[in-house]
Amino acid sequence: MIKPPPLRNDCFALPAGTHWTPVVEALATLRERLGPVTSSEVLPLEQTLGRVLAEDVIALRSNPPLPNTAVDGYGFAGPIPEGPQILPLIEGRAAAGIPFDGVVPEGMAIRVLTGAPLPQGVDTVILEEDVNCDGDQIAFHGPLKKGANARRAGEDVSVSDVIFARGRVVTPADLALAAATGLSELPVRQQLRVGVLSTGDELVEVGETAGKGQIYDANRPMLLGLLEQMGFAAVDLGRVKDDRDALEARLNNAAEQVDVILTSGGASAGDEDHVSALLTEKGAIQHWRIALKPGRPLALGMWQNTPIFGLPGNPVAALVCTLIFARPALGQMAGAEWTVPQGFDVPAGFSKRKKPGRREYLRARIRNGRVETFASEGSGRISGLSWAEGLVELGDRAAEIQHGDLVRYIPYGSFNL
Numbered sequence: 326m327i328k329p330p331p332l333r334n335d336c337f338a339l340p341a342g343t344h345w346t347p348v349v350e351a352l353a354t355l356r357e358r359l360g361p362v363t364s365s366e367v368l369p370l371e372q373t374l375g376r377v378l379a380e381d382v383i384a385l386r387s388n389p390p391l392p393n394t395a396v397d398g399y400g401f402a403g404p405i406p407e408g409p410q411i412l413p414l415i416e417g418r419a420a421a422g423i424p425f426d427g428v429v430p431e432g433m434a435i436r437v438l439t440g441a442p443l444p445q446g447v448d449t450v451i452l453e454e455d456v457n458c459d460g461d462q463i464a465f466h467g468p469l470k471k472g473a474n475a476r477r478a479g480e481d482v483s484v485s486d487v488i489f490a491r492g493r494v495v496t497p498a499d500l501a502l503a504a505a506t507g508l509s510e511l512p513v514r515q516q517l518r519v520g521v522l523s524t525g526d527e528l529v530e531v532g533e534t535a536g537k538g539q540i541y542d543a544n545r546p547m548l549l550g551l552l553e554q555m556g557f558a559a560v561d562l563g564r565v566k567d568d569r570d571a572l573e574a575r576l577n578n579a580a581e582q583v584d585v586i587l588t589s590g591g592a593s594a595g596d597e598d599h600v601s602a603l604l605t606e607k608g609a610i611q612h613w614r615i616a617l618k619p620g621r622p623l624a625l626g627m628w629q630n631t632p633i634f635g636l637p638g639n640p641v642a643a644l645v646c647t648l649i650f651a652r653p654a655l656g657q658m659a660g661a662e663w664t665v666p667q668g669f670d671v672p673a674g675f676s677k678r679k680k681p682g683r684r685e686y687l688r689a690r691i692r693n694g695r696v697e698t699f700a701s702e703g704s705g706r707i708s709g710l711s712w713a714e715g716l717v718e719l720g721d722r723a724a725e726i727q728h729g730d731l732v733r734y735i736p737y738g739s740f741n742l
């Protein structure tokens with residue numbers, strides 16, 4: 326006679342006998358094994374936003390290129406001693422883009438406008454609001470330090486300085502710095518091509534009529550959107566049924582088109598979980614049981630030299646695994662630095678008991694200085710992903726969290742979302 330196993334209330338309990346790979350171990354494997362696969366090109370500056378720099382970048386010009394005035398006012402030679410001062414004005418003025426070519430004699434002043442290169446003989450400027458002027462001379466109170474209200478040539482960046490390190494992702498501010506230092510083009514890497522494939526007999530396409538037992542493919546638009554926001558070239562590989570031959574054919578095709586493949590669904594060990602089965606049988610699989618909630622049946626493997634992230638089908642798990650595992654790994658494959666998402670310790674606005682021995686991510690947001698979490702931890706509750714503005718990360722060892730305890734909150738923005 327067979328006996329039933331003891332009942333489990335928590336479907337996420339870590340069954341004995343399986344090796345549960347800690348998150349840090351899986352991350353370390355990815356970091357160690359996945360290197361840059363993209364080639365480089367030189368692009369005009371305006372096409373480089375979000376691209377990864379292929380080389381260190383050197384300033385071709387100083388910023389500012391010449392000493393200049395930081396304010397509208399009057400320029401002269403400093404320093405100026407304490408007490409009332411009267412200086413005669415010389416004819417002419419210096420404005421941004423229209424320098425004054427003459428020399429300002431010692432003891433005289435000249436009208437200057439913000440950004441104007443300092444004329445010869447001028448190293449100090451007084452703000453026009455602090456001056457009385459009758460057209461021929463100016464009166465004001467000292468003291469003024471030599472160099473007051475002036476900017477030194479190269480005080481921000483000197484010609485030949487390294488302004489960006491290889492592997493940096495170009496930001497809008499970087500476009501300003503590159504332009505200011507005379508760069509009209511940058512050496513960047515080509516975008517990493519990341520394919521997204523959904524698996525499952527139950528899936529239909531948005532816009533189609535969903536029959537009984539069918540659901541709309543929600544993961545694909547989400548994953549394609551995530552990848553695009555992270556700066557990768559997202560490639561839609563469509564959907565495939567729970568059929569091993571069809572999946573194999575689709576993966577063969579995908580391996581020729583893209584640098585890396587994300588699948589969702591079929592990552593677990595059920596009868597219809599073909600992704601993990603196929604990878605085990607004909608590819609190579611690195612990890613597929615991770616001490617993580619949600620996202621424990623994550624498959625990390627290779628198919629014809631193309632890395633595959635076999636994401637769990639549940640949308641919440643698919644998103645968490647993409648942010649935690651795929652994002653830094655894809656970044657490194659794209660030639661960028663390995664990234665660790667920036668989090669903050671914030672008092673918990675919730676209490677919770679947790680199984681030690683696995684890491685957990687909860688959908689969360691901050692209200693009134695505390696982190697609140699979504700009402701359900703169900704991995705299919707997609708609405709919680711939209712409700713949330715970030716994730717709470719509970720470390721492997723955490724067991725009991727009480728109101729007011731500090732917990733790690735990682736805003737979506739830390740993942741570039």
Ligand SMILES: Nc1nc2c(c(=O)[nH]1)N[C@H]1C(S)=C(S)[C@@H](COP(=O)(O)OP(=O)(O)OC[C@H]3O[C@@H](n4cnc5c(N)ncnc54)[C@H](O)[C@@H]3O)O[C@H]1N2
Nearest residue numbers: 523541542543544545590591592593598636637638639642
């Ligand atoms: N006996 C066990 N069953 C399950 C385990 C387990 O350890 N033992 N793990 C559970 C966990 S945790 C997760 S997560 C899921 C993940 O399994 P799979 O990756 O094999 O995913 P599927 O079974 O194919 O799908 C799970 C769930 O997600 C829905 N889904 C799939 N693709 C999409 C999509 N593109 N858009 C929207 N929803 C999708 C699918 O219909 C299922 O409801 O396994 C648990 N089971």
Ligand code: MOO
Nearest residue numbers: 619620621642704
């Ligand atoms: O861990 Mo599953 O990945 O909860 O949804």
